[in-house]
Amino acid sequence: MSALDTAELLKVAEAAVDQGRKVTDTRAPGKLTSKGDRDMASEVDFAVERAVRAFLERETPQIGVLGEEEGGATGGTRWVLDPIDGTVNFVHGAPLWGISLGLIHEGRTVAGVIDHPMLGTRYAAAEGLGATCNGLPIQGSECTRLSDALVAVGDYAVGPDAAVQNAERLALTQLLFPRVQRIRMIGTAATALTWVAAGHFDAMVMFSNKPWDTMAGVAIAREAGVLVLDLDGSDHTPDSRGTFAVSPAIREPMLDLIAQATS
CATH class of the missing domain: 3.30.540.10 (Fructose-1,6-Bisphosphatase, subunit A, domain 1)
Structure with a gap:
């Protein structure tokens, strides 16, 4: 750089x-x-x-x-x-x-x-x-068990292709709710990312990555010790498909659920 x-x-x-x-x-x-x-x-x-x-x-x-x-x-x-x-x-x-x-x-x-x-x-x-x-x-969460995790999810899509776009979102919700402590949808990616950074949420998953929505929050979450990844587990970039911020200890079980939802 x-x-x-x-x-x-x-x-x-x-x-x-x-x-x-x-x-x-x-x-x-x-x-x-x-x-x-x-x-x-x-x-x-x-x-x-x-x-x-x-x-x-x-x-x-x-x-x-x-x-x-x-x-x-x-x-x-x-x-x-x-x-x-x-x-x-x-x-x-x-x-x-x-x-x-x-x-x-x-x-x-x-x-x-x-x-x-x-x-x-x-x-x-x-x-x-x-x-x-x-x-x-601030520092991110130290959550170590998925059953203790408070997980934020991004908004459902609207518009003509909403049904197709929401299939994966709905699938992930169905997989999460029996396994995590609670799910939250708050309607602002920026706030959700800051709350992961501050340890209020243990993970956040969005099936989108518009730079104005995510870039500031990604920087803040990373500097707070949170892993910020694409939906496939690779490092998050401005060109990533989605945005996944997570406490390191629950990275793998969360990635497994995302993979099931997107397969």
């Missing part, structure tokens, strides 16, 4: 997220824009993205920006932004949503900041520097 001052860039990321936080602190969701079947973006999604993008383009013009709502850089070193991860929760007034900003460098996520305005928590990490919540170090 070529030289990159991740400590300084993490400071930039935190300042950029502060710009987005100012928007969410002062604005209601406003008008909704449809993005397909039961999917939408609010006025705040667009406003946060524009505020964060403008800050990053000013402070780090050498680094591209990819945002969920307005696109942008798809290669090279780039920031990846989800202005409101958990928009459905946000527009319903549920507090489980966050501003998620990650940094990809040479095909790997190397830093991330996820801020939960309604929960009062900010998670941050950069490669080699550890992970924090509100400035205090």
Whole structure:
């Protein structure tokens, strides 16, 4: 990996997220824009993205920006932004949503900041520097038995191909519920990954990997000692099919259930 001052860039990321936080602190969701079947973006999604993008383009013009709502850089070193991860929760007034900003460098996520305005928590990490919540170090779960595990799963798909896409998701749910302590679906990948990083969840499985949803959380979880993998057990990258974060001791039994669900 070529030289990159991740400590300084993490400071930039935190300042950029502060710009987005100012928007969410002062604005209601406003008008909704449809993005397909039961999917939408609010006025705040667009406003946060524009505020964060403008800050990053000013402070780090050498680094591209990819945002969920307005696109942008798809290669090279780039920031990846989800202005409101958990928009459905946000527009319903549920507090489980966050501003998620990650940094990809040479095909790997190397830093991330996820801020939960309604929960009062900010998670941050950069490669080699550890992970924090509100400035205090965090560590992933030490769960050793699947029967003790609290496992988060990603949302079910919507849209014209939802039935096909959801077959594996439903299969995994059927395999998990008799074997783990409980299953949770909270509607925000960013929050789920931070909660694995903090040890609140013992594992998280998503059958998708959109970079704005996952990259910041992947960086935070890894720095907290969590394994973050693709669905086949290989190392997670921005091009992975899915996102699997897990306490190391339950990696194998969880991978076995994912393999059964996807076979």
